[in-house]
Amino acid sequence: MLVTGKEILQDAHKKGYAVGAFNVNNMEIVQAIIQAAEETNSPVILQASQGGLKYAGVEYIAAMAKVAAEKAKVPVAIHLDHGTDFTQIVKCIRNGFTSVMIDGSKHPFEENIAVTKKVVEIAHAAGVSVEAELGKIGGTEDDITVDEKDATFTDPDEAEKFVKETGVDYLAIAIGTAHGPYKGEPKLDFDRLKTIKERLNMPLVLHGSSGVPEESIKKAVSLGINKINIDTDIRLAFNGAVRDFVKNNPDVYDPRKILGPAREAMKEVIKGKMTIFGSVDRA
Ligand SMILES: O=C(COP(=O)(O)O)NO
Ligand SMILES: [Ca+2]
């Protein structure tokens, strides 16, 4: 069933588990995520970046996600990932998204508060939940890139002020993850996470979670992460399955035959994530 992001994440926050937020760009990815969620009885967040909406069209993503959510036997939220453009954010709200991110992390602190407050006002009036970001998460997610040197960790004092002034429902924090594949092994600042959780006592979001070792993810969940963003690991599963199939079946040209195995491969990866996050049987 279609629910708000807050409904899903408040439960995760209260009970100390995390829910996967998986990026979608096409029908097969949506279906893989929903199949994984139903097979593990897990709540789930379907999310699209501005780049994903540009590729498929917001109406297509919204239509597929709404059908998927309404038919699903588990709670599903539909989320705009890394919204930076106010008009885009309102368009998603108008198209039935139940959660939006305003990523004002590239602005100075006070400006981030201002843009976030504006989105919270309009989204909450429409019954839609809001995620914001404080601190700069490195790497590239579609149309958003932050250089290593500019990535700055979230300051707990600033976080407290930010949340009080904006009223956001959940906060994306920078504690050492980066979007996209990692070169070395990411070192997460668990002490910082622990402090921020104690100060904020609200759902927290981890971006750039593909490629983070399982133990680090589990430790982050135990310390208060409740929404975990995954994009790259789904892309890698899709890519591997399609290349394998095409290599081994050079004469097959039916898109269903080429994309079907990719849907299966993505589903398996996503089920694995749900197990690590602790969202299995939480629906
Ligand atoms: O944070 C993410 C996903 O990051 P990854 O591609 O590293 O999983 N999307 O907002
Ligand atoms: Ca950012």
Ligand code: NA
């Ligand atoms: Na990553």
Ligand SMILES: [Zn+2]
């Ligand atoms: Zn992200």
